Amino acid sequence: xxxxRITTDYHEEQDRLRLTGEDFQHTTTVLWLTQxxxxxxxxxxxxxxxxxxxxxxxxxxxxEMAQQQAQAQLEPQVPVRADAQTxxxxxxxxxxxxxxxxxxxxxxxxxxxxLASLRLQATPLRQWLAIVHxxxxxAQWPTxxxxxxxxxxxxxxxxxxxxxxxxx
Numbered sequence: 001x002x003x004x005r006i007t008t009d010y011h012e013e014q015d016r017l018r019l020t021g022e023d024f025q026h027t028t029t030v031l032w033l034t035q036x037x038x039x040x041x042x043x044x045x046x047x048x049x050x051x052x053x054x055x056x057x058x059x060x061x062x063x064e065m066a067q068q069q070a071q072a073q074l075e076p077q078v079p080v081r082a083d084a085q086t087x088x089x090x091x092x093x094x095x096x097x098x099x100x101x102x103x104x105x106x107x108x109x110x111x112x113x114x115l116a117s118l119r120l121q122a123t124p125l126r127q128w129l130a131i132v133h134x135x136x137x138x139a140q141w142p143t144x145x146x147x148x149x150x151x152x153x154x155x156x157x158x159x160x161x162x163x164x165x166x167x168x
Contacts, residue, residue: 001029001116007079008128010135017135018088019107020080021116028080029116030088031107035141037091038132041105042145044096045129048103050147052122063149070126071153089115130156 003021011018017033053062095106102121109115120128134156136143143151 001027003029003116003118005080006118006128007081008131008135010139012139015139017132017139020082021118022080023116028082028086030082030086031115032088032090034090035136035139037094038136039145041094041096042129042132045103045125046147046150048096048098049122049126049129060147060149063147064152066122067126067130067149067153070123071130071156073123074127074130074156091115 001021001023004024006019006021008017008019010016014032015035017038019031019033020028021031022028049066050059050063053059053066089109091107092110093108093112095108097104097106102119103125105118105120107115107117129150130153133143133146133150136146137155
């Protein structure tokens, strides 16, 4: 299942992020992401973004500006909703396949079963990371996995999160 739209939100009772995704046929899936798994994913995704702008002088400033611009372009949209019968699956691992134009996240469950994939170019990846960063803050999870250029940008507010931004 290749996801085309996603909604990411934090659930306090689960202490996990819920990624609700929809494919081309409007089939939905619910994936649960733990703090531990996200803590491993975030550095790899940020490193890919850093490689896109290079290590030129003022690289952190350029990253911060690119992050700020991506967040400014993020518009709330109708969230992806799963019905009550849609089972949620705990993601055990994520393969990150980097290309020159973006990354593909392949979410895997038990026994390395592929659950779904998500293709993100740089700007949507930055937007999704901004959402995940805001969810880290809401969950009161440690933010040590985030580079300074993400933490320096004005975070998405709780009010923004209530709109549950969706990426296409």
